[in-house]
Amino acid sequence: MLHINDMTYRIEGRPILEGATVAIPTGHKVGLVGRNGAGKTTLLRLIIGEVAADDGSITMARNARIGHVAQEAPGGEDSLIDWVLAADTERASLLAEAETATEPLRISDIQIRLNDIGAHGAPSRAAAILAGLGFDAAAQARSCREFSGGWRMRVALAAVLFLEPEVLLLDEPTNYLDLEGTLWLEAYLRAYPHTVLMVSHDRDLLNRAVGAIVHLDRGKLALYTGGYDDFEDARREKQRLELKLKKKQDDARKHMEAFITRFKAKASKAAQAQSRMKALARMQPIADQVEDRIAPFLFPVPKKLLASPLIRIEGAAAGYEASRPILRGLDLRIDQDDRIALLGQNGNGKSTFAKLVGGKLPPLSGSVWGVNKIDVGYFAQHQLDELNPLDTPFGVMTRLMPDGTEAQRRGKLGAYGFGSDKAETKCGNLSGGEKARLLLLVTAFHGPHLIILDEPTNHLDIDSREALVRALNEYEGAVILISHDRHLVDAAADRLWLVKNGTVKNYDGDMDSYRAELLAERGGKTQARDGKASASPKTTRVDERRQAAERRAELAPMRKVMQAAEAQVSKLSTLLAKLDAALGDPALYDDAAKAKNLTFERGQLAKQLADAEDAWLVATERYEEASVPADA
Numbered sequence: 001m002l003h004i005n006d007m008t009y010r011i012e013g014r015p016i017l018e019g020a021t022v023a024i025p026t027g028h029k030v031g032l033v034g035r036n037g038a039g040k041t042t043l044l045r046l047i048i049g050e051v052a053a054d055d056g057s058i059t060m061a062r063n064a065r066i067g068h069v070a071q072e073a074p075g076g077e078d079s080l081i082d083w084v085l086a087a088d089t090e091r092a093s094l095l096a097e098a099e100t101a102t103e104p105l106r107i108s109d110i111q112i113r114l115n116d117i118g119a120h121g122a123p124s125r126a127a128a129i130l131a132g133l134g135f136d137a138a139a140q141a142r143s144c145r146e147f148s149g150g151w152r153m154r155v156a157l158a159a160v161l162f163l164e165p166e167v168l169l170l171d172e173p174t175n176y177l178d179l180e181g182t183l184w185l186e187a188y189l190r191a192y193p194h195t196v197l198m199v200s201h202d203r204d205l206l207n208r209a210v211g212a213i214v215h216l217d218r219g220k221l222a223l224y225t226g227g228y229d230d231f232e233d234a235r236r237e238k239q240r241l242e243l244k245l246k247k248k249q250d251d252a253r254k255h256m257e258a259f260i261t262r263f264k265a266k267a268s269k270a271a272q273a274q275s276r277m278k279a280l281a282r283m284q285p286i287a288d289q290v291e292d293r294i295a296p297f298l299f300p301v302p303k304k305l306l307a308s309p310l311i312r313i314e315g316a317a318a319g320y321e322a323s324r325p326i327l328r329g330l331d332l333r334i335d336q337d338d339r340i341a342l343l344g345q346n347g348n349g350k351s352t353f354a355k356l357v358g359g360k361l362p363p364l365s366g367s368v369w370g371v372n373k374i375d376v377g378y379f380a381q382h383q384l385d386e387l388n389p390l391d392t393p394f395g396v397m398t399r400l401m402p403d404g405t406e407a408q409r410r411g412k413l414g415a416y417g418f419g420s421d422k423a424e425t426k427c428g429n430l431s432g433g434e435k436a437r438l439l440l441l442v443t444a445f446h447g448p449h450l451i452i453l454d455e456p457t458n459h460l461d462i463d464s465r466e467a468l469v470r471a472l473n474e475y476e477g478a479v480i481l482i483s484h485d486r487h488l489v490d491a492a493a494d495r496l497w498l499v500k501n502g503t504v505k506n507y508d509g510d511m512d513s514y515r516a517e518l519l520a521e522r523g524g525k526t527q528a529r530d531g532k533a534s535a536s537p538k539t540t541r542v543d544e545r546r547q548a549a550e551r552r553a554e555l556a557p558m559r560k561v562m563q564a565a566e567a568q569v570s571k572l573s574t575l576l577a578k579l580d581a582a583l584g585d586p587a588l589y590d591d592a593a594k595a596k597n598l599t600f601e602r603g604q605l606a607k608q609l610a611d612a613e614d615a616w617l618v619a620t621e622r623y624e625e626a627s628v629p630a631d632a
Contacts, residue, residue, distance in 0.1 A: 001026050002047070002167060002195060004221065007056035009039075009046060016042050017053070018219035024212075026061065029189060029196040031206040031228065034216035036433035036461045040199045043216065044068065044169050047197070060167060067165030069156050069173070074144040080155050081140040084126045087159035091119045122162075129158045132184035133177065134346060150176045161188065170198040174205060175458045178346040179484045180518055185209075201462045203228050203487040228462070294463045295417030297440055297471035300447040302375070308335035310374050310449055310478055311357055316366030318349070318356040325364050326352045329503045334450065337563075338478045341489045343507060343514060344499035350482050351380070353504055354452045357480065377448035381455045384435045389428025393418045393438055400445050416441045432459030440468075444475075451475070454482045468492075486511050558622055565616035572609040579605060 002024040009017040016039035024030050032040050045051050047058055048068055060066075074083050086092055094110050101107050114120065130140050133154045144152060153176040160168070174182045182205065189196055189209040197214070200206055206213065206228035213224045213231035224231040311334040319325035326349045334340065334357065342350045355361035358378050359371040397409040404412075413423050417437055427435065436459045444451060457465050465488060472479055472492040481493055489496075489511055496507040496514070507514065579602045582588060589595050 001060065002197065003059045004043075004047075005057050005059070007046065007058070008054045009042065009051070010054055011042075015219050017046075017056075017216075017221075020056070020216075020219060020221040022214055022221040022223050024195060024197065024214070024223070026195055027193070028212055029192065029210040030198070030212045030214055030223075031210040032197055032199045032214045032216065033201070033206070033228070033231070033462065035463065036431055036459070038216045039219070040216055041171055044171055044197070044199065047167075047169060064166040065163070066167045066169065067160045067163050068169040069153070069160050069171065074152055074155050074159075076145060077143045079141050079143055080130055080135055080147075080158075081123065081126055083144055083155060084130060084159045084162050085122060087163055088117075088119075088122065091117060091122060094119065126158070126162050129161050129188075130155070132181070132188065133158050134181050154181070164192075164194065166194045168192065168194060168196045168198075170196065170200075172199055172201070172458070174200065174202050174484055177484055179343065179486065179514075180345050182484045182486075183515060183518055201457070201460060201465060202485055203462060203465075204485075294467050295415065295437075297437075297444075297468050298415060299444040299451065299471050299475040299477070301476045302447045302449045305476070306336060306374065306449060308337075309333040310336055310370050312367075312369040313357070313363075314367045314369070316356070316363040316368055318352050318361060319364055320352075320361075322364050325502075327356075327499070327503055330356075330366065332497070332504060332506075334478055334480075336449070336478060337476070338495055339472065339481070339493045340479065340495045340497055341481045341483065341493035342497050342499055342504075348499045349502070349504075350499045351454060353499060354378075354454060354480060354482060357450070358452050374449040375446060377443040377446075377451045379439055379443040379451070379453045379456055381458055383439050384432065384459070387427040387435060387438070389426060391427045392424050393427075393430075394423040396438060396442065397423075400442065412441075433461060433464060436460055437464075448477060450478045450480065452480045452482075455484070456481075457483060457485045457488055486515075558619070562616070562619040562622075565612065565619045568612045569609065569616050572605060572612050576602065576605050576609055 004020060004022050007017045007020045008015070020043075032043065034040050042051070046053055048066060076083070078086065091114070094114050098107070098110050098114070101110060118125070127137070127140060131137075134151075135154070135158075144155060147155070157170075157173055157176075173185060177185065182202070186205055186209045189198070196210070198210065208227070210227060212226070213228060215222045215224065215231065215235065224234050226234070313330045313332045316330040317325040317328040318330065319327065330353075342353065344350055352361065356363065356368065357371065358376045360378070362368075393413055394409065397404075397413055401409050401412065410420070410423060413419075418434075422430070422434065427438070430438070436456065440456065443453075456468065460468065465485065469488060469491045472481075479492070481489065483489055496509070496511075497504050498507040498514075509517070579598060583595070583598055583602065588598070
């Protein structure tokens with residue numbers, strides 16, 4: 001059991017943990033969640049022993065090994081497979097000693113121990129883990145230094161998984177994984193035989209790979225059984241009951257205070273008044289449920305809406321060398337309201353395609369129409385590292401708004417979650433989530449026609465991810481999304497394009513069918529922790545894709561009707577707001593005739609809006625009813 005008992009930890013006097021207590025039973029897989037900056041990574045560092053608590057204790061089973069991903073990615077001459085194998089220092093030491101040992105008894109002891117720890121099957125197990133994380137046999141034989149930082153972090157993750165510690169600590173393990181790697185990790189963790197405590201903001205991973213959630217909020221820890229959705233339901237119910245109890249307590253407190261005020265001076269009631277004063281003093285107040293407000297992401301409307309298609313690609317090839325194109329045979333179009341998610345393993349060319357449509361990479365052959373006529377906002381993870389650590393959000397906003405006033409700049413920053421305390425903070429001192437927010441602000445600031453987001457959620461907590469979903473759905477331009485976050489793709493994308501086999505094609509299925517296909521491509525099986533395979537559900541790939549295509553075709557007309565009705569509501573609402581603003585101007589009533597006409601016009605417009613809202617509601621209900629599968 002991992003037991004955190006009455007833990008208190010402060011940074012520069014600010015409490016991160018305050019009397020935090022939780023007990024995690026042996027063998028449980030637990031997700032650790034909380035807002036950005038709540039202290040999740042700090043808690044892992046306390047468990048590891050990198051920092052010492054001000055008070056409290058951490059206990060676990062005797063001789064339990066703790067495993068965590070090293071912050072330093074491997075970068076030497078060792079091959080990937082050798083580096084992972086070397087992580088098991090006992091095995092490496094025993095194998096080295098076996099080469100030189102001469103005493104028969106010691107040789108016997110070495111071989112027995114090697115057999116006990118499964119040393120001879122270790123290479124195949126390490127290879128299976130590396131393969132699951134995206135390294136084929138050829139890649140496993142290459143040296144660590146040949147890979148980029150993100151790929152090296154995968155190797156570091158492979159090493160700690162290979163060790164199989166009794167307590168496995170993971171801090172956002174999917175940040176460097178593509179969707180395929182995330183699915184493999186999900187299956188691996190479900191089969192993992194020991195305790196797992198994992199910080200993650202991936203809703204699907206938390207729903208599928210763990211059996212409990214620890215919530216870190218305002219320095220306290222609370223354990224909830226079930227996945228993330230179960231936790232959300234339980235937390236909302238707990239908050240509802242606490243608010244109800246608080247109201248009862250407040251009512252009782254008011255009643256007591258009124259009794260004391262009224263009768264404490266009367267001799268006949270003095271004893272009762274004194275008794276109630278003592279009861280009031282003993283009554284522990286129930287804290288208000290204060291929800292931290294998550295600042296929205298604001299993607300402004302493009303200054304000039306263009307006709308579709310925004311981009312048309314015909315017979316194009318893309319890459320960095322004319323003789324070695326990464327993508328070829330590209331025949332696609334991007335319309336003004338598209339929400340496109342790019343699927344495919346890392347290394348297949350998703351980022352290359354994004355650069356092509358973003359105008360950062362000219363085609364090697366063929367044609368790409370429209371790129372030079374549109375404004376493109378581009379967000380990529382590497383840009384976080386390129387922020388000037390000495391710069392500040394206010395400095396960034398000053399360059400974005402050279403003619404703006406200080407109040408206007410600070411207002412924009414405040415709307416994006418950078419209040420007075422953060423506006424002047426150096427970028428080097430911002431959290432990963434705050435840096436991502438700042439870059440998203442820069443990406444969308446000038447109202448681009450197309451926004452390209454390459455893994456935008458890696459440093460965002462779950463609530464911020466939901467805010468991003470809302471912003472993408474409200475945005476009036478086109479979006480291309482590259483993400484391993486299945487919930488984000490499901491909630492924000494309406495088209496899926498598959499980057500595979502050197503080209504990009506429309507994918508007719510949904511994320512569930514894509515997941516099933518990935519498992520089917522692994523032989524219908526998922527690699528388990530011991531290198532063996534566990535069966536996964538059988539899938540009829542051709543039938544699924546055909547049915548998905550038919551389903552999308554059936555729903556398309558209804559969806560268009562619903563979107564047209566929604567656009568009409570939005571248009572009429574805007575007109576009505578303008579009329580209300582005009583009618584709210586006292587100067588208008590100097591011209592009685594004009595005021596009368598505008599009042600009449602408003603009444604007509606309000607009726608049209610009511611009819612449009614009814615039509616939108618009917619269209620939405622029809623679409624949603626039709627979207628529910630027949631067997632649901």
